[in-house]
Amino acid sequence: MASYVKEVYENLDRRLATASVTAFALGLLVRGFLVSGKHGQIVASPLSTLLPKLSTDEHKNLPYPPDSLPGARDVQSPYGSIRVYEFGPETxxxxxxxxxISTPCLALGGIAHQLADKGCRVMLFDLFGRGYSENPADLPHDIRLFSTQILLATASSPLPWHRFSIVGYSLGGGISAGFAAYFPHNIESLVLLCPSGLIRARHFSRSNRLLYSEGVIPEPLLLRLVKRRLKTPLYPPKAPKNDGKIGTEQAVKAEVPIESNSTAVLSRKHPDVTIERAVVHQVDHHDGFVSAFMSSIRYGPIQNQHELWGRISAELAQRSSESGANAKLLIIAGDRDSIIDATELREDATAVFGDHLHFEVVSAGHDAPIVKAVEVSNLIWQSWN
Incomplete structure (x- = not known):
C-alpha cells in the first residue's frame, strides 16, 4: 500500500512539473506576443539608419533636412540621442x-524664426521617437520622460538656461504645463497653443480606447495597425461626419495642414519643406515613431491634468501677490480646431486659472501655430510686453 501511494505521488509530481513547465513556456510565448520586447532597447532615428545610405541628391530632397533650422546639435543621453536646435541672439x-504628438519640431519652425527675429534666443528639439531623436522604447512616454528630455536639452546648451519661457503646442502644451508645474522656478512664462491636458473624456471614442489599451491587442499587430492608420489620413480624405470623437486619423491630420501648407514657411533654408511630407517620411523611416506615438497616447499628459494645472494657477497667484501685477498664462486656440474645442478649453481653463488666464482665439484649426505662425508669434510677443 505504501509503495502504491508513493507511486501515485511521484506520478502526480511529474505531471505537476510538466504542467508548470508547459504553462511557463506558454506564458513566455504569450508575453512575447503581447509585449514589444524592447526592454532596454533604444530605437535609432533616421539620422543613423537612413541618412548614411543616401546620395548627395537624395540628401537635398529629404522632406525634413537635418539642417532645416539653425544651430543643430545631437545630444547623447542614456535615453538615446536628442536632436536640438538653438538660435537667435545669445542675450x-x-x-x-x-x-x-505626430510632427517633428519643424512644425514650430515658423514661430521660432519669428521670435528669433524679435530678439529671442529660441530652442527646439524633436521629442523622443520623432524627427531625428531616438526612442527609448522600453519607457512610457509620460510627463516623467518628457520632463527629463527638457532638462537634457536645456542642459546641453553652452548658455545658461536656468530660467526661460516655454511654449507648448498640442501634446507639447500638456508637456510644457506639466514641466512648469514641477519646475516653476525655471519658468519665466508659459504659453499653450491648442494644448492637450484638459480634453474632455467624451471626445475619445470607444474603439480608440480599445486600440490603445495595453495588453488587449497583441503589440506587434497593434504596431502594424496603427502605422497603417497613421499613413492613411496624410492625404486629403473625404470629409467625415463629425461626431465629436477623437481618433488616430484626426490626431495626426489635425497637425498636418492639408490646406495651404505650401504657404507655411517652416524652414528659411529650405522654404519648400512641408510638415505633411515630413510626417509621411517619419512614419515610413523612423522605426521608433509608431511605438512613441502609441505610448504618448497611452501615458502622455492629454487629459485629467487639472491637479498639475492647479499648481500653475497657485504659482501665478503667488507671483501676482509678490509683484503687485496680475501674472497670467496665455492660451491660444483655433476656432476650427477639431481636436481641442476652443469653447470647452476656455471654460475648463477659466475654471482652473480664473483671472490669471489670458485666452486668445485665431481663425484656424489645430494647425494654427503652423499656418498662422506670424499671428501667433505676435500674440505671444504682445503678452510678454
Whole structure:
C-alpha cells in the first residue's frame, strides 16, 4: 500500500512539473506576443539608419533636412540621442518650444524664426521617437520622460538656461504645463497653443480606447495597425461626419495642414519643406515613431491634468501677490480646431486659472501655430510686453 501511494505521488509530481513547465513556456510565448520586447532597447532615428545610405541628391530632397533650422546639435543621453536646435541672439529672452504628438519640431519652425527675429534666443528639439531623436522604447512616454528630455536639452546648451519661457503646442502644451508645474522656478512664462491636458473624456471614442489599451491587442499587430492608420489620413480624405470623437486619423491630420501648407514657411533654408511630407517620411523611416506615438497616447499628459494645472494657477497667484501685477498664462486656440474645442478649453481653463488666464482665439484649426505662425508669434510677443 505504501509503495502504491508513493507511486501515485511521484506520478502526480511529474505531471505537476510538466504542467508548470508547459504553462511557463506558454506564458513566455504569450508575453512575447503581447509585449514589444524592447526592454532596454533604444530605437535609432533616421539620422543613423537612413541618412548614411543616401546620395548627395537624395540628401537635398529629404522632406525634413537635418539642417532645416539653425544651430543643430545631437545630444547623447542614456535615453538615446536628442536632436536640438538653438538660435537667435545669445542675450535675448530664452524661449523653449515643444511640438505636438505626430510632427517633428519643424512644425514650430515658423514661430521660432519669428521670435528669433524679435530678439529671442529660441530652442527646439524633436521629442523622443520623432524627427531625428531616438526612442527609448522600453519607457512610457509620460510627463516623467518628457520632463527629463527638457532638462537634457536645456542642459546641453553652452548658455545658461536656468530660467526661460516655454511654449507648448498640442501634446507639447500638456508637456510644457506639466514641466512648469514641477519646475516653476525655471519658468519665466508659459504659453499653450491648442494644448492637450484638459480634453474632455467624451471626445475619445470607444474603439480608440480599445486600440490603445495595453495588453488587449497583441503589440506587434497593434504596431502594424496603427502605422497603417497613421499613413492613411496624410492625404486629403473625404470629409467625415463629425461626431465629436477623437481618433488616430484626426490626431495626426489635425497637425498636418492639408490646406495651404505650401504657404507655411517652416524652414528659411529650405522654404519648400512641408510638415505633411515630413510626417509621411517619419512614419515610413523612423522605426521608433509608431511605438512613441502609441505610448504618448497611452501615458502622455492629454487629459485629467487639472491637479498639475492647479499648481500653475497657485504659482501665478503667488507671483501676482509678490509683484503687485496680475501674472497670467496665455492660451491660444483655433476656432476650427477639431481636436481641442476652443469653447470647452476656455471654460475648463477659466475654471482652473480664473483671472490669471489670458485666452486668445485665431481663425484656424489645430494647425494654427503652423499656418498662422506670424499671428501667433505676435500674440505671444504682445503678452510678454
Amino acid at each position: 535675448g529672452r530664452k524661449v523653449l518650444l515643444v511640438h505636438g
